[in-house]
Amino acid sequence: MSTARAASIVLAKELRLELRTRQLLTATLVFALIVIVMFSYAFDPTPAESRHYGPGLLWIAFLFAGSLMLHPSFAREQAGETMDALRLSPISSFAILLGKMAANFIFLAAAEVILVPIFFVLYDVPLAGIVGRLILVLGLGTLGLVIAGTVFAAISTHARMRELMLPLLLLPVLAPLLVAAVQATSALLANPPSLDIAWVAFLAAFDVIFMTASWLVADFLLEE
Amino acid sequence: MTTPSVPAALALPSLAVSFDRIEKRFGTLFALRGISLDVQPGEFVALLGPNGAGKTTLLRIAALLSTPTRGRVRFTLGSRSASAQESGDGIPAESAKKLIGMVGHNPLLYEDLTAAENLKLFAQLYGLDEPAACVTRALDSCGLADRANGIVRTFSRGMRQRLALARALLHGPSLLLLDEPGTGLDRQATAWLSETLARLRREGRTMIMSTHARSESLELATRAVRLSGGRIAEDTRGSDPASLLARLRSDLPAGSRGVE
Numbered sequence: 001m002s003t004a005r006a007a008s009i010v011l012a013k014e015l016r017l018e019l020r021t022r023q024l025l026t027a028t029l030v031f032a033l034i035v036i037v038m039f040s041y042a043f044d045p046t047p048a049e050s051r052h053y054g055p056g057l058l059w060i061a062f063l064f065a066g067s068l069m070l071h072p073s074f075a076r077e078q079a080g081e082t083m084d085a086l087r088l089s090p091i092s093s094f095a096i097l098l099g100k101m102a103a104n105f106i107f108l109a110a111a112e113v114i115l116v117p118i119f120f121v122l123y124d125v126p127l128a129g130i131v132g133r134l135i136l137v138l139g140l141g142t143l144g145l146v147i148a149g150t151v152f153a154a155i156s157t158h159a160r161m162r163e164l165m166l167p168l169l170l171l172p173v174l175a176p177l178l179v180a181a182v183q184a185t186s187a188l189l190a191n192p193p194s195l196d197i198a199w200v201a202f203l204a205a206f207d208v209i210f211m212t213a214s215w216l217v218a219d220f221l222l223e224e
Numbered sequence: 225m226t227t228p229s230v231p232a233a234l235a236l237p238s239l240a241v242s243f244d245r246i247e248k249r250f251g252t253l254f255a256l257r258g259i260s261l262d263v264q265p266g267e268f269v270a271l272l273g274p275n276g277a278g279k280t281t282l283l284r285i286a287a288l289l290s291t292p293t294r295g296r297v298r299f300t301l302g303s304r305s306a307s308a309q310e311s312g313d314g315i316p317a318e319s320a321k322k323l324i325g326m327v328g329h330n331p332l333l334y335e336d337l338t339a340a341e342n343l344k345l346f347a348q349l350y351g352l353d354e355p356a357a358c359v360t361r362a363l364d365s366c367g368l369a370d371r372a373n374g375i376v377r378t379f380s381r382g383m384r385q386r387l388a389l390a391r392a393l394l395h396g397p398s399l400l401l402l403d404e405p406g407t408g409l410d411r412q413a414t415a416w417l418s419e420t421l422a423r424l425r426r427e428g429r430t431m432i433m434s435t436h437a438r439s440e441s442l443e444l445a446t447r448a449v450r451l452s453g454g455r456i457a458e459d460t461r462g463s464d465p466a467s468l469l470a471r472l473r474s475d476l477p478a479g480s481r482g483v484e
Contacts, residue, residue: 001351009348013334020336084289085332085391089349090321223291 010099
């Protein structure tokens with residue numbers, strides 16, 4: 001069976017489980033929404049300040065929400081030792097990781113679809129004319145977040161104090177991604193808006209490097 | 225209730241497994257210390273020993289869930305009369321996964337999915353033709369057809385173990401690994417398990433089961449291997465396992481469902 005086919009089966013399983021339990025999406029959405037609203041009330045930014053600080057606040061909200069969401073995606077496999085059942089199947093470890101990455105991307109992207117319009121309204125920043133470019137930046141940034149996040153969620157599953165370990169391991173690794181995503185988003189919110197190709201290329205490179213690394217170490221990551 | 229069986233189209237030749245000087249270390253702790261064991265095609269090996277003897281670790285290595293620190297596992301396709309070495313048809317470990325089924329102490333099922341959804345997922349992962357038909361057949365064979373749409377979380381321990389065995393047999397494995405499958409089962413479920421294992425043995429499957437000396441399923445074993453401290457302490461190969469079992473049982477306190 002091809003890796004893509006096996007990953008799609010794992011993805012379908014993840015979506016079915018999430019639709020039934022609604023554990024990840026609800027917690028992620030509520031948490032990120034609280035962060036965005038609280039920042040809005042705490043700073044009460046002017047439109048100029050929103051352009052300056054808004055991208056950082058937005059990505060920190062995504063980062064915290066992502067780290068909250070990623071841990072359970074492996075933790076719930078532990079409850080019934082179902083990761084063993086997946087690993088018993090004649091599919092590659094990378095296919096399991098890829099399926100989980102795809103699911104986490106869909107969950108976080110779904111949360112962003114709701115959060116981003118709320119952010120633009122609360123922070124009084126015009127969204128018109130940048131939607132396509134914003135989707136590109138958000139897509140690349142979110143992809144990097146879930147690729148690295150899924151890898152580190154797999155690592156931290158075997159650790160003691162695993163809930164604490166994930167953000168401790170993940171956040172420093174995501175620092176370059178955060179900088180690039182914030183810079184690329186800032187360029188889009190500037191007047192006039194522009195797509196900063198250098199930062200977008202950095203985001204794409206981050207995604208490719210971490211995806212390649214996860215392919216190389218997938219067997220090691222999923223073994224006990 | 226009938227016992228799970230494999231469709232003729234999926235019937236596979238028996239698989240031998242050979243452990244060659246297996247060592248497994250977790251940090252400084254040795255779980256296995258140089259285990260060498262040849263399991264013949266069609267054999268039913270009972271692994272006995274106290275907690276921490278290395279039974280589960282050995283089964284996980286056989287299932288390719290764990291990599292030995294030293295040594296290797298070799299899988300061989302062959303007839304029931306051929307030894308692992310003689311048949312000489314060694315197969316790569318990854319290909320062997322299609323020929324291995326495992327029932328753990330834990331049922332390895334998604335509790336928030338239904339019985340049918342669980343089986344369909346694994347039918348797809350094993351690349352079986354017509355997954356829906358395979359699921360229907362498997363549910364029929366384990367007596368859970370009427371609970372196909374029941375969420376596994378709501379199932380009793382006995383029902384989960386029946387579903388776990390149906391999952392493990394879905395792809396028609398030649399080698400079945402069982403890690404204390406009878407733990408926590410009531411009398412009726414235990415009788416069902418023994419009946420099922422007897423049928424699987426008649427079908428010529430190779431089976432390795434870790435269990436305790438009081439288990440009723442032990443009567444079916446063609447060979448008993450006792451582990452102690454990560455080493456093989458006794459192996460009844462070539463002799464009747466009954467004497468070892470009788471001795472182990474006589475050492476247990478009366479009425480115990482002990483770990484030995």
